[in-house]
Amino acid sequence: MNRKMLFRLVNDLVMTVLMLIAMAYYITGNMIHEVVGVVVLVLFIVHNLLNRRWYKAILKGKHNVRRILQIGINLLFLVTMVLMMMSAVLISSDLFPFIPINNDMVLRQIHVQTAYWGFIIMAVHIGFSWVMIINSVRRMTGITSTSCIRTIGLRFLAVFIVAYGVHSSFEEDMGYKLFIYSPFGWFNDDSTIRFLINHLSIMGIYICGTHYALKFIQRQEQRAVQKI
Template sequence: MNRKLKIKITIDIIMTILMLLAMAYQLTGNYLHEIIGVTLFVLFFLHNMLNIKWYKAIYKGKYNLRRIISTVVNVLMLSSMILLMITGIMISKDVFAFLEISGGFAVRGLHTFAAAWGLVFMSVHVGMHWQMLINMTTKITGHTDKNIIVTIIMRLIAVGIVVYGIKSFFDLDISSKLFMQTTFSYWNFDESIMGFFLSYISIMGIYIAVTYYLLVLINKFHK
């Protein structure tokens, strides 16, 4: 694994962790939430700079189904993150308070909307690169043989994550955030902090698993 790839993977992991922390607004409080947000966008900028070749090649070469899906997902993720950044600055109470911009309730709704979709597109993006992560893990660990028992266990774990993710999707009322519906639902952090993060990780697991297995089917179809 070359140095640039290591940096990319490290940035992606940190961004994923920060995205999850950003969802826990009631836990972190506003000031830390904004610091997390600023850090996230700095890393997102670096992520795009490290992948500048992708932008330069966007009009080159042929587009198969996988590349079309990848391009659409990347553009939508970029759009949601930009919207998240703009609305975040507009409703800032601490870091960008000196700008004296009054966002209002509508902008807060857009901010929540962009955050929810940003998490979805980030998860799909991870799912599209999941096979690469599997290959890298296999190379690092040195286990190249395919054990049927291990495969079955891993797939059962994946099913368990998806099932719990579906439950968490409704418990956290994610649909209201995705469709900009007014909601006053919140997580009780006094009961379980770990439960909050496990719920969001499992929701990400839905999109990662669906994307990964969908691409597996697409590859088999093409072959």
């Protein structure tokens, strides 16, 4: 693996972990939340700069179902992150207190809603790149051969993560967080470890779902080509 690819993976991994930490507002407190948010903003900018060629190629080449969906998700993720970061700066009370905002209830709601939706969209975004991530990990670890036992084990693990993720979704009230008005966010008495495990498993639902949905779409397209 070349250094540029390794840097991309590390940047994206750190950004993902920090986004999870930023969501744990009632565990970290406001100051840490804002500092982590600024770091996430920097890493997100770096992520987009490293992938700037993707934006130039949006209108080029063949647009099959997978690519259209990927473009839509990526642009939606970009808009969500921009709204979340802009609202964060405007309602900041520790790092940017000098910005005068008289009534910040609407901005707080935008920030909270885009944070939770951004979390889901981020997981779908990762799902689109899951094959590339797995292949990169294989190259890093030197795994080149296939193994039926390893494949079965990983699939059982994926099923367990998704099942626990569904349980965690109800436990964390994700439906309410995504759709119900709450300008101050949602209080949760989870421990730090439990919070991370629950939210990682919720991410697993959308990563696995996206990955296998794309596999299904690819098979359908291949069958359609064979029939021609």
